[in-house]
Amino acid sequence: MKLRKVTAAAAAALVLSLTATACGGDDNDSDSADTGSGGGDKIKVGIKYDQPGLGLKEPDGSFSGFDVDVATYVAGELGYEPDQIEFIETKSADRENALARGDVDFIAATYSITDERKEKVDFAGPYLLAHQDLLVKSDSDITEATDLNGKKLCSVTGSTSAQNVKNDFAPKAQLKQVSTYSECVAALQSGAVDALTTDDSILAGFAAQEQYKGQFKLAGLKLSNENYGIGVKKGDTETVNKINDALEKMVSEKAWEKAVTDNFGPADYKNEPAPKIGNIVQ
Template sequence: MRVGRIGAALALAVAVAGCGTGGSGSSITGKDTLTIGVAKDQPGLGLRKPDGTFAGFDIDVARYIAAHLENKPKKIEFKVVTPSGRESAIQTGKVDLVVSSYSITPERKTKVAFAGPYYVAHQDTLVRTNETGIRNVRDLAGRRLCAVNGSVSWQRVTVERNVAAQLVKVPTYGDCLAKLTDNSLDAISTDDLILAGFAAQKGKAVRFVNAPISDERYGVGIGQSDVTGCEDVNKTITEMYLDGTAGKLLKKWFGSTDLNLTTTVPQFEGCG
């Protein structure tokens, strides 16, 4: 772990925390119950188990954040949000935070604010193991590519790189995996942590292409006016890396894969 980078990130978090007034509107700070939006069908990140409880890297990060806020909530509630419903869930107050492989993008920042990122993933591609014709994103031309409503991953392929893939639109990434394994589509291209969870679940049935095309900065979605709450979350994320928890959680959920994991503090967005 590179001490200089971590120290700089901590200094940034502390400096940012000293400014801002919290904006107008309610803040997560001091809430007795904190409602956190999560995924329900992403193995390794956010998965709802048969008994109704949730498990995964995002779930553990959400629990850590809640436990280390300056004014700790007495209760945490997880609420399922779909990729297409994350912004509205925050804007309408359905949830206080979203921790759900939520990549920070300029368009999303016009609707919600982001603390973090708490991890920087990379977009890669998952195919069936017996698929030999897909070696990089260009090979997706003419192939059936999963397109999750509300996700930007498929756009990085078809819009940013102008690859003429055949889009198969579905509500969630869990639907992508089901369609990949039953031969209803040819590839899933999205964040490597999502794909790593799928690969761990399906074993030898699927494989990584191992040709990343972008950085995906996972942020904690929060209301635009809640500067104070955003700064508080940033401090907890820094603590999570400094005390070694982030590295332990990454190893816990993805250590069995061949993914290269980063355990240094990411460069923060800044609040306000």
């Protein structure tokens, strides 16, 4: 809580007012969240803005996706109504810094839990186990990563996914790197490339979009394990514990399964069961 400077004459009144407002915070002085106690004016949540099915900013300014649904549920358990949530775009390269600076209170943005990241932030979860996979046209005969030899494989610049496929499975694959996954999907649709690779959850999100229904399929490969967690500022154990409780409740109330079906169902996404809190699949 932030307190104003007061005169001596107002000191007694201030002491009395502190008793009444200690939990809720001072509405005039701060609109940032107190995730330890909940119920503040706003809670700031980092998400992706450009991943259909996971975190997407719609043309009307609203937000949709599995990560958005999870974040909304968690914020509710922390004491915030949907209109008290401020979704902030948090790009992959800036996630740790955003938490350290206090730009966001937590991050739900396809944020894989790794040992390297755990040195900088704390994680609740995991709340989804994803895998690296391939997205191909619905009539494609590509069923294994080795089938990509001599084929054109798309991914985004800076991603290691496509290079991993070339190094480990298909050394003769022709890599095409572009700025966004949307460009890869467009290239796949036009036939300019034969496959797109990244996390299966991201691929399913694109395939589930209305304009792509029936055009694509996931190969169903499990080329890696990606344990999605909710990032919290390093050392904030109280918030981590509260988010973990919220995630467990979301699963037990079947809200987690509903969010999976709503966001990935049209792509026939073969999702893993909800992971156990703290169970990191290597």
